[in-house]
Structures are given as structure tokens and as C-alpha cells.
Amino acid sequence: MSVATIPPRSGTAFRLSKGQLLTVIDPQGEQVADLVVFNAQDIREAISSGRSLDYASKLYLTTGDLIYSNRSNVMLSIVEDTVGRHDFLLTPCSRETFKIIYHDENPHQGCFGNLEAALAPYGVQSDAIPVAFNCFMNVVIAPETGALTVEAPLSRGGDHVTFRAEMDLIVGLTACSALQSNNYTFKPIDYRIE
Numbered sequence: 001m002s003v004a005t006i007p008p009r010s011g012t013a014f015r016l017s018k019g020q021l022l023t024v025i026d027p028q029g030e031q032v033a034d035l036v037v038f039n040a041q042d043i044r045e046a047i048s049s050g051r052s053l054d055y056a057s058k059l060y061l062t063t064g065d066l067i068y069s070n071r072s073n074v075m076l077s078i079v080e081d082t083v084g085r086h087d088f089l090l091t092p093c094s095r096e097t098f099k100i101i102y103h104d105e106n107p108h109q110g111c112f113g114n115l116e117a118a119l120a121p122y123g124v125q126s127d128a129i130p131v132a133f134n135c136f137m138n139v140v141i142a143p144e145t146g147a148l149t150v151e152a153p154l155s156r157g158g159d160h161v162t163f164r165a166e167m168d169l170i171v172g173l174t175a176c177s178a179l180q181s182n183n184y185t186f187k188p189i190d191y192r193i194e
């Protein structure tokens with residue numbers, strides 16, 4: 001497949017068959033992409049941040065690491081990563097994020113709203129959307145207090161991360177809509193399936 005583009009502050013969803021590779025590309029640099037996946041045969045099974053971080057015994061997943069489901073099955077493996085810094089702690093940005101953190105009175109629907117809309121045709125309901133694997137998101141953690149700071153992504157134009165599907169999947173993917181996460185500019189995300 002050729003490269004597809006997700007326009008700034010939007011999202012998409014698609015099927016990915018077991019064994020296929022999904023490459024998420026940051027074409028311009030410093031842009032986050034939220035990734036969620038569901039078992040195509042049973043959408044109650046979805047990626048689990050808690051289980052994946054527990055089994056990896058670390059916060060920063062990269063090449064060679066596995067992303068597990070809420071049922072402890074491997075859903076994705078990371079086969080290539082040119083950045084090495086992604087977040088798997090924070091939920092997709094949402095209307096509430098923009099109200100609570102940015103005090104925005106007329107908030108954008110965010111990655112959460114974009115995922116909700118893109119995944120609805122696959123039967124995924126809002127409450128089932130898990131913590132996303134936030135490609136390129138750079139969350140810095142203070143060792144003593146655990147204070148979180150969202151810094152500019154370390155990705156430069158053309159950086160990418162490639163996942164292999166370890167089961168048949170429904171994928172939701174965004175070009176993130178939050179100011180801090182993307183160094184205050186909204187850019188597209190590219191992806192390729194092969």
C-alpha cells in the first residue's frame with residue numbers, strides 16, 4: 001500500500017490482518033499519533049497499557065517490545081522504531097482534556113472524539129476506548145515525585161515506528177489535537193500498511 005495521510009487534528013480507523021505491518025510516520029516532525037487496537041473477532045479485547053508496562057517492566061516501549069491486550073494476549077509487536085520515545089500512560093486528548101488543562105470554553109473533540117467517530121462503524125463504543133499507545137509523545141517523568149511534563153516530541157521529519165499485527169485487528173489512529181503534545185502546532189500523520 002502507498003502512504004495514507006491523516007490530516008491535522010483528525011483520525012481514522014481500518015482493519016489490519018495478522019502478520020501485516022503498520023508503519024506510523026511523522027512526516028514533518030514533533031507530531032504525536034494516538035494508536036488503539038481491538039481484536040477484530042471480539043472488540044471487547046483491546047490494548048492494555050497496564051499489562052504491557054507490567055510485563056515489559058518499563059515505561060518506554062521500543063523495538064522488540066510487545067503490546068498486550070486486557071486478556072494478556074500479544075496484539076502488536078514493535079519491529080522498528082527510529083525515535084525510541086513514546087507514551088503509554090496518558091489517555092487520548094478529549095474535550096475534557098482541553099477544558100481541564102487548557103481551560104478552553106469551546107474545546108475541540110480531540111483524539112478521543114476523533115477515535116470515537118472513526119471506530120463507531122466497527123461497533124466500538126466510547127467507554128471501550130483504552131489508554132492509547134501515543135506514538136512520538138514525549139512525557140518526561142520526575143524521578144522523585146513522578147510529576148509529568150509533556151515535552152516536544154523527539155521525532156524529526158520522516159521518523160517512524162513499525163508494528164506487526166499479532167492477531168486480526170481493528171485499528172484507530174490519529175494526528176493528535178493537543179497543543180503541548182505537538183510543540184504547539186498541528187501537523188499530519190502518515191501511515192503505511194504492508
Ligand SMILES: [Zn+2]
Binds near residue numbers: 110111112177178
Ligand atoms: Zn491527542
